[in-house]
Amino acid sequence: MSAVDHASPRREIRERFGFLRRSYAMLVKEFIQLKRDRVSFAMIVMLPVMQLMLFGYAINTTPRHLPSAVLLQEDSDLARSILKALENTAYFRFLYEVHDVDDFDNLLKSGKVLFGVEIPRGFERAVRRGDRPALLVAADATDPVAASAALGSLGMVVQTALKHDLYIGDPPEMPFEIRAHARYNPAAVSSLNIVPGLVGTILTMTMLIFTALSVTREVERGTMESLLSMPIKPVEVMLGKIIPYVLVGFVQAFLIISIGVGLFGVPVLGNLVLLALLSTLFITTNLSIGYTISTLVQNQLQAMQMSMMFFLPSILLSGFMFPFAGMPAWAQYLGEGLPLTHYLRIVRAIMLKGATMQNLHFDTLALAALMLLAMTIAVTRFRRTLD
Amino acid sequence: MSGGNGIAIDVKGLTKSFGGREVVHDLSMQVKRGSIYGFLGPNGSGKTTTIRILCGLLTPDSGEGTCLGYDIRRDAEKIKRQVGYMTQRFSLYQDLSVRENLEFVARLYGVTDARGAARDMIRRLGLSGREEQLAGELSGGWKQRLALGACTLPNPQLLLLDEPTAGVDPKARRDFWNEIHALAAEGLTVLVSTHYMDEAERCHEIAYIAYGYLLAHGTVEEVIAKSALTTYTVTGEGLNELGTALSGKPGIDMVAPFGTSLHVSGRDVPALEASIAPWREKGGLHWQKSQPSLEDVFIELMGRSKDNFQ
Numbered sequence: 001m002s003a004v005d006h007a008s009p010r011r012e013i014r015e016r017f018g019f020l021r022r023s024y025a026m027l028v029k030e031f032i033q034l035k036r037d038r039v040s041f042a043m044i045v046m047l048p049v050m051q052l053m054l055f056g057y058a059i060n061t062t063p064r065h066l067p068s069a070v071l072l073q074e075d076s077d078l079a080r081s082i083l084k085a086l087e088n089t090a091y092f093r094f095l096y097e098v099h100d101v102d103d104f105d106n107l108l109k110s111g112k113v114l115f116g117v118e119i120p121r122g123f124e125r126a127v128r129r130g131d132r133p134a135l136l137v138a139a140d141a142t143d144p145v146a147a148s149a150a151l152g153s154l155g156m157v158v159q160t161a162l163k164h165d166l167y168i169g170d171p172p173e174m175p176f177e178i179r180a181h182a183r184y185n186p187a188a189v190s191s192l193n194i195v196p197g198l199v200g201t202i203l204t205m206t207m208l209i210f211t212a213l214s215v216t217r218e219v220e221r222g223t224m225e226s227l228l229s230m231p232i233k234p235v236e237v238m239l240g241k242i243i244p245y246v247l248v249g250f251v252q253a254f255l256i257i258s259i260g261v262g263l264f265g266v267p268v269l270g271n272l273v274l275l276a277l278l279s280t281l282f283i284t285t286n287l288s289i290g291y292t293i294s295t296l297v298q299n300q301l302q303a304m305q306m307s308m309m310f311f312l313p314s315i316l317l318s319g320f321m322f323p324f325a326g327m328p329a330w331a332q333y334l335g336e337g338l339p340l341t342h343y344l345r346i347v348r349a350i351m352l353k354g355a356t357m358q359n360l361h362f363d364t365l366a367l368a369a370l371m372l373l374a375m376t377i378a379v380t381r382f383r384r385t386l387d
Numbered sequence: 388m389s390g391g392n393g394i395a396i397d398v399k400g401l402t403k404s405f406g407g408r409e410v411v412h413d414l415s416m417q418v419k420r421g422s423i424y425g426f427l428g429p430n431g432s433g434k435t436t437t438i439r440i441l442c443g444l445l446t447p448d449s450g451e452g453t454c455l456g457y458d459i460r461r462d463a464e465k466i467k468r469q470v471g472y473m474t475q476r477f478s479l480y481q482d483l484s485v486r487e488n489l490e491f492v493a494r495l496y497g498v499t500d501a502r503g504a505a506r507d508m509i510r511r512l513g514l515s516g517r518e519e520q521l522a523g524e525l526s527g528g529w530k531q532r533l534a535l536g537a538c539t540l541p542n543p544q545l546l547l548l549d550e551p552t553a554g555v556d557p558k559a560r561r562d563f564w565n566e567i568h569a570l571a572a573e574g575l576t577v578l579v580s581t582h583y584m585d586e587a588e589r590c591h592e593i594a595y596i597a598y599g600y601l602l603a604h605g606t607v608e609e610v611i612a613k614s615a616l617t618t619y620t621v622t623g624e625g626l627n628e629l630g631t632a633l634s635g636k637p638g639i640d641m642v643a644p645f646g647t648s649l650h651v652s653g654r655d656v657p658a659l660e661a662s663i664a665p666w667r668e669k670g671g672l673h674w675q676k677s678q679p680s681l682e683d684v685f686i687e688l689m690g691r692s693k694d695n696f697q
Contacts, residue, residue: 221478223480225444225474226472226478229442229470230496231467232495385445386439
C-alpha cells in the first residue's frame, strides 16, 4: 500500500543487446522452472544412463542358449551325444524332452522353444549301417534373426563335435543328414516378423500417450477440482477414461493388420476372433499403464517422459527388434514384465503359426495380470482430495 | 440429518497447514439453513482452504464438525452428493459445449433424465440458443452463470461459491446475486466468499477471516457495531497531505481515501478527536462524524491482524 512513499530510484533501460538480454531472461526463467520440476530434472539424468546400461548389456543379435526341445523317438547313446554336441555349441539349451509329435508341435507353436530336434526311431542303427538317416531340426523362423545364426552353424558344428565321439570313428563325411526346417517363415521374410510386431509396438505407443495425459490434463486445466468435489469414485474415473480408447485401439489394430495382410502379404493362420479378443486385452493393458503413469506424474511433460521411459524398453526388450531368447536372464525377466513381450508372442503365434488359445495360456494370463496390477496402482494412487 | 436444528454447517477448531505454514487456524463457524453466509477476507486468508475442507476436498489437520449433518471427516462422499461447489477458477470443460457440460454433471450425480435436466437448466440460465457453444468460448459473465447452473443442477442443499463474481461486470454481478437470493428463498444454504463490500452487504450473515483467523462474524450491523470504530468523513482540498499528516497519530487507527473524501477512524474517541482537532479548525475542510462503513471495519481489522499474526 505504501509503495508509492518509498519509490525506488529510476533504473536506466538499455536498448543495446536487447535480443540477448531478453533471451537471457527467458533462459533464466526456464532454468528455474526446470530446477523446480524435480521429476523432470531427475529424468534428464536417469533416462540416458539407465537406458544405455539396460540396452547395452541386454541386446544381442547373435543369440545363444536358445530354448530348444527334443523329440526323442529312440533313446540311444548316439542320440544323447548328438544332443550334447548341439548343446556344446552354446546355441541350444534343451529345456524339454518329449516323445510325442503333438507335444513337440505345441512347444514350437506356443513359442516356449525356438528349436526342436527330432531323433527318429532306429536312428543309431541306420547310422551304423551307413544309411545316412535324417536328423530333423525345426526352427521357429517367425523371428529370422534368432534362428539364422544357429541354423547356419548347425552342420559344421555337429560334425566337429562328433569327431571326438567314441561311437563313430572318423567318417569321411557326415554319417547322417541334418534336415533343417525353418517353420512358419521358411523364406525368412522379415516383414512376416516385423508386421505382427508393429501391431504391438504402434498400439503400445498410441495407447500409452492417450491415457498418460488424461489425469494431468484435468489437473492442469483446473477441472480436477470440480471433478473431485462431485460424487465420483476413482475406479469410475479410470474406467470412463480408458474405455473410449479401447475402441480407438481396436480400430488401429484392425487398420494395421489389414495393411499387413493386404500390402505385405502377412497371413493370418489362426482364429481372427481370438486375435481380436487378445488384442483388446493388450490394448486395455496399455491404457491402464498409461493411466497409471498419469496418476503418478504432476504435469504433461513428466507424463510424456515417463511414457517414453516405458516405451523404449518395450521396443528393445520385448523381442520386437532383437531376439528375446538372446538376452541375458535378467533382461528376459524385465521383458516378461512388459505387455508387448507377451503380445508379440501372441500375435506372431496366431498370425504366423495358427496358434489357438491352448498355446497361449501363459501370455494371456500375464497380460491380464499386468493390466490388473496397473489398475490397482492407479486406483490407489488416485488422489481423492487436493491435500 | 440435522434438518431439525436448522444448522447447515457446524464446525469447530478447524486447522490446516501446508508445508509447515498454518493457513487456517482454529476456525469455528455455524451457518443457518436457508441463509446466505458471506465469507470475507484478503487474498490468501484461508477462505478457499476452508471451503475445500467443508466439501471434503481437503482433510483438516485438526478440528471437527458437520456439514448438512454429515461428519466432514468420515462422510465426505455423502456430503459431495448434497453440495454444489463452484470453484474460483472456471472448472467446467472448456472443450465441451454448454449442454454437454450440464449433461455430464447431471449424469455424474445420477439425475434420471440428464438431457431433460440440462435442457431445463439452459432455459433457467437464459442460455437458450447457446447450448451448443463451447464453454470455453463464453464470456466471463456467462461462464460464471453456467458454472452456477452446473452446481445447482443436481438440487444440492448447500452451495459453496468461491469468489464467484471475481472479474465479472456489474450487471452480471447483480443478476448473479438475484439468482442467489432466489435460490436461498427456495431453502438452499449458500456460503459465498467475496472481496466486494457491496456483496457482503447482500448477505444475511458475514464472517471476516484474515491470515487463517476468523476475526469477526455476525450480521453486517453486528460486525460494524462490534468494531467500536468511530469514523470521520472529511471532504475538501488537500486531502492527500492531510492523510499523510494524520497517519500514525495517537488514536488514529486508519486513514483511507474514498473517492473525493477521506475516512479517518479510530477506536479511542478522545484521542482521535484530540489528534484531528488542529485540522478541524483550519478552513477548506468539511468534517463529519459518521458510521464506519463495512470496508472501514475490514481494513482496520486487516491492519490490526497483520500486526498480531505476521
